[in-house]
Amino acid sequence: MSGRVAVREPSLPDALIPLATLAILIAGALTMFGLDALDGPIQVALLLCCAVAAIIAMKNGHKFSAIQEAGRGALASVTSAIFILFAVGTLIGVWNLSGTIPTLVYYGIQVLSPGWYYAATAIICGVVAMSIGSSWTTAATIGVGLVGIASLIGVSPAITAGAVISGAYLGDKTSPLSETTILTSQIVEVDVYQHIKRQVWTSAPAYLIALIVFFVLGLTGPDTVTTAETSSDLDKLTGKSNVRWARWCAGRVNPRR
Numbered sequence: 001m002s003g004r005v006a007v008r009e010p011s012l013p014d015a016l017i018p019l020a021t022l023a024i025l026i027a028g029a030l031t032m033f034g035l036d037a038l039d040g041p042i043q044v045a046l047l048l049c050c051a052v053a054a055i056i057a058m059k060n061g062h063k064f065s066a067i068q069e070a071g072r073g074a075l076a077s078v079t080s081a082i083f084i085l086f087a088v089g090t091l092i093g094v095w096n097l098s099g100t101i102p103t104l105v106y107y108g109i110q111v112l113s114p115g116w117y118y119a120a121t122a123i124i125c126g127v128v129a130m131s132i133g134s135s136w137t138t139a140a141t142i143g144v145g146l147v148g149i150a151s152l153i154g155v156s157p158a159i160t161a162g163a164v165i166s167g168a169y170l171g172d173k174t175s176p177l178s179e180t181t182i183l184t185s186q187i188v189e190v191d192v193y194q195h196i197k198r199q200v201w202t203s204a205p206a207y208l209i210a211l212i213v214f215f216v217l218g219l220t221g222p223d224t225v226t227t228a229e230t231s232s233d234l235d236k237l238t239g240k241s242n243v244r245w246a247r248w249c250a251g252r253v254n255p256r257r
Contacts, residue, residue, distance in 0.1 A: 007061040014056050022049040078186065084179035088137045095141040117155050118214035121146045121163040126207065129171020133178040138168040159217055166210040173203040 025045035029037040129138040143164035150160035185192040
């Protein structure tokens with residue numbers, strides 16, 4: 001006898017215990033801390049759940065060194081998605097600080113017609129999300145600007161938010177730059193473009209149906225605000241933000257006096 005412990009396949013209870021532990025710990029963190037649980041308690045819950053899964057693996061005969069190696073391999077496979085998330089946060093901050101969002105609101109009020117505003121919002125967010133691969137960045141940058149325009153021209157901000165999400169998640173599911181798409185394809189070890197082809201069959205029809213609904217809602221929606229009210233809002237926006245195409249494109253900054 002070599003004294004080595006045989007590795008056993010996990011039973012159904014072994015597979016369910018980590019999931020049940022995760023659900024209980026996250027529910028407890030949210031119950032005790034509310035939304036403040038996102039600042040630390042949920043992360044502790046995830047670490048505890050990993051510890052429970054490691055204990056079950058060791059019970060089934062796996063060595064601790066093998067568990068460590070599996071953990072390192074899992075982290076290495078999601079490195080590219082983590083860097084994409086870092087870039088997403090940077091882009092959101094840059095757009096907010098540089099005045100890009102006020103500029104989008106300023107010119108969007110003058111260009112977009114209320115009759116097809118919802119459909120245009122879904123199309124714009126879809127194009128932007130597919131080009132940058134992030135639904136979060138799309139919703140937090142250009143999506144915020146489009147919702148702001150909606151409240152100024154008299155269309156529903158709630159429906160506009162729905163159009164933003166519809167377009168944003170089209171890009172999130174079908175863009176080769178999407179961190180979730182890359183992460184999923186790396187975890188299951190398939191080509192990212194093959195993964196996208198499979199997702200198009202569900203994402204594209206859902207987006208087209210939503211686009212038709214938004215177009216109908218725009219044509220049958222309530223009356224919008226008058227031109228005078230819109231001009232007044234534009235003057236207020238210009239007074240609060242430095243909205244100019246040349247400075248927006250060239251990135252010029254006025255020196256402090």
